[in-house]
Amino acid sequence: MTVHVPPPPLLETSGVDPSEALSILQAALHGADDGELFLERSELESLVFDDGRLKSAAYDANEGFGLRVVAGETAGYAHANEISAAAFRRAADASALAKSSHAGVAAEGPRATNQRLYEPVDPLASPAFSDKIALLQEIDAFARARDPRVVQVSATLVGERRAVEILRADALTVRDVRPLVRLNISVTVERDGRRESASTGAGGRAGFETWIAPARWQAQVDEAIRQALVNLDAVDCPAGEMDVVLAAGWPGVLLHEAIGHGFEGDFHRKGSSVFTGMMGKRVAAPGVTIVDDGSIAGRRGSLTVDDEGTPTSRTVLIEDGIMVGLMHDRQSARLMGQAATGNGRRQSFAHMPMPRMTNTFMENGDASRADMIASTRRGLYAANFGGGQVDIANGKFVFQCTEAYLIEDGRITAPVRGATLIGDGATALTRIEMVGNDFEFDPGVGVCGKAGQGVPVGIGQPSLKMGGLTVGGTAV
Incomplete structure (x- = not known):
């Protein structure tokens, strides 16, 4: 089952007083045309099953911020992977150099929206790690059984959840949680000593369940095999x-x-x-x-x-x-x-x-x-x-x-x-x-x-x- 867990606000979970962050940003943007404080926390998991075994399993987590000051055609930008008021102040001092003697007029902020194009799901949490490995094994076995000319199979699952928080000088705060998943399948076929390979991929902004249903991944396997077999006959x-x-x-x-x-x-x-x-x-x-x-x-x-x-x-x-x-x-x-x-x-x-x-x-x-x-x-x-x-x-x-x-x-x-x-x-x-x-x-x-x-x-x-x-x- 897909896990719907919207993460808490990034500023608050980092121990930064939102009003202090806003004050720092407002001072940095005084006299500028535009700019924002952009915060991000991301997690990514990648599993590669190749030639009948789990070749790699990688996990990466990252967080940080960027502070931008826009003055005319010039933009100053400073970033760090430490979310703190002290880091914000250092970034504000650096990026505010873009203003020079510019006397800007603050641009109107973006309009608000109620649209939501994807759910705040966590592809890393569901399915379980062991189930993902079992799926990759099943894909490998299915592809090899599908055609005797299949000699090598590689399957990769990649899941990511990226939470962003955008703070503007007018106190507007915009948050978004962005899931992204992808399943890649590659096969190599051989006939009379000649080998050809082909690959397919599929994914989108949803949980894995949308993309790893048997009908979907089996169709990917069949398409990769079809393309590889076509290339065996290519001139x-x-x-x-x-x-x-x-x-x-x-x-x-x-x-x-x-x-x-x-x-x-x-x-x-x-x-x-x-x-x-x-x-x-x-x-x-x-x-x-x-x-x-x-x-x-x-x-x-x-x-x-x-x-x-x-x-x-x-x-x-x-x-x-x-x-x-x-x-x-x-x-x-x-x-x-x-x-x-x-x-x-x-x-x-x-x-x-x-x-x-x-x-x-x-x-x-x-x-x-x-x-x-x-x-x-x-x-x-x-x-x-x-x-x-x-x-x-x-x-x-x-x-x-x-x-x-x-x-x-x-x-x-x-x-x-x-x-x-x-x-x-x-x-x-x-x-x-x-x-x-x-x-x-x-x-x-x-x-x-x-x-x-x-x-x-x-x-x-x-x-x-x-x-x-x-x-x-x-x-x-």
Whole structure:
């Protein structure tokens, strides 16, 4: 049974008088435009079962605070893993240097919200440790029994509970308890001396019980085996320019990386986004609508409030091909005369918040994937992606396909290995020829990096047909 135990307020349990903390913060923010005291206590448990045995069991607990002072375009930040009034004073002295001779006007605080997108469950408390080990053993045995070609299995359970408390100079205090779980399964198959591997993952903001029901993890095992067996028959991918059909769901990571960062407010304010100056103009093919929404219950990228205390929301970035919105934290919103969108995120108390994606996805169109395939004379069907590299400033990307097939004369034919997609996000958006009616979210595995910070995100899209992408391959 899932354990619902909201932790007590962080200030009080650390022995700090809340009124003293508020007084220190108010003095630090006097004459500043914005800022906050951000407190955090987190616990994380990770279990790895590999090759028939428990390979590792790790537990980590951390707590600390960050104090930020924002003055104009400057922000001072100090943090420590000691929650005490003395540490607050030291941080206030350091971060207040950002004010210099600035005479700011305190920004209005974030609006209040009654939304709750997840329960304050503790994934570390339930199921019991022994039950988690037994589950991993069961997954291992099930996968090996499923197909005689399975020669290696790895399964990982990760559970986290993160409690945050945000104190503002106007005495507003925002608290949030954020559970996050994930189950990863990887298999290796062998046939005639050739080995191939594949993996699946799933998770979200809930207790483990939601994600470790037999029907869920057995489906993950079957999918990992299916992908690995497909790759046993894969041939080298030809290279060249061709039409590409992307599957629904996780392949949306291409658009997430190639264009998503280009719609974050700080890059626009600094003029470093490839989409700078394009507001109100066409940046994508007609029919393309892209949204960032951190307010979807239970999703991996969702937050009841962001890391500045702003409730998350639905922000339309591109509507029918026209650029209509940006993702903002409080600083970028204020400097650009916009409203904060609930996209101020930080990896931990040791990091300053910045505009970041939450759940970013393309909405449904009206085409079928079958019609996309049938309309393609020569192309590639990209069913799954692995890693990729993206230059945020110009949107140029290289993505590796972990499952892909040739399309020949309107039919999916041979699976291929070594396929990569090469291009740039701005051009790729304009080359979308068909948008599918089969929208899916990713299974809950995304982590997005920016400026050295990683945060959990969600990704989604329907199937897409894109014309004239460059495909890198290994065929001679």
